């Protein structure tokens with residue numbers, strides 16, 4: 001068994017982040033577009049009738065590039081964010097270990113995951129704000145932002161750092177419990193899939209892919225309601241929700257009912273399994289390489 005190493009967690013998490021963005025961004029764009037569709041007036045038809053329609057309309061109107069809109073921001077933001085996410089999880093585990101080989105129970109793993117969710121919010125909240133604004137851009141008429149950097153500059157000019165960090169509470173609400181579920185389900189599944197007498201590092205890629213994919217599904221089962229509120233808040237015109245996520249919640253329940261919290265569930269779940277399977281496989285492979293080239297790091 002290799003000793004816990006925050007540096008290795010950081011590096012392998014970053015590589016996992018690159019894997020997740022490249023494999024999952026198109027479905028993420030569809031999710032945000034479905035989540036942020038305005039409420040219909042009587043007799044009005046929705047811009048997108050569902051996941052497939054949103055996919056086809058985007059390709060028809062914007063080409064394949066439309067699905068990859070806003071990917072630069074998550075790639076720049078998600079790589080360090082996943083690095084911090086896995087680093088935070090490693091630190092969370094280490095803080096609860098009595099010795100280097102101590103194994104933790106599910107409650108302790110969940111705590112470590114929640115700490116990771118807390119730490120990542122500092123990077124996640126502004127990254128999500130810019131990504132969501134870029135992703136819905138074609139829906140809001142002529143392009144307001146030339147790119148993610150321009151978007152960040154304009155937000156800063158209009159409302160300062162608060163403008164960039166709009167949606168931080170909603171991001172915490174989403175990611176603290178969801179990251180707990182993410183790592184707990186991954187660890188539980190991987191332990192269950194490890195045959196008697198074998199260690200986790202002996203496991204082949206298919207088991208890692210399965211456990212990673214399911215961790216993504218569990219993450220989103222917990223995260224999706226808060227994610228819908230977050231997407232709406234972060235893409236709303238300035239001043240629309242003065243009390244933040246609470247106002248979005250009240251309006252959504254009043255006007256659309258509880259079901260609206262799960263808008264975008266199809267693209268979310270379609271993306272969650274493969275993207276997170278790719279992420280955890282990339283993390284485990286990177287960790288193996290790092291343990292091989294730098295066993296004492």
Ligand SMILES: CC(=O)O[C@H](CC(=O)[O-])C[N+](C)(C)C
Nearest residue numbers: 085175179182216219272276
């Ligand atoms: C919201 C999010 O980024 O979820 C991550 C998984 C995914 O599908 O992107 C997990 N985590 C919040 C732990 C980074």
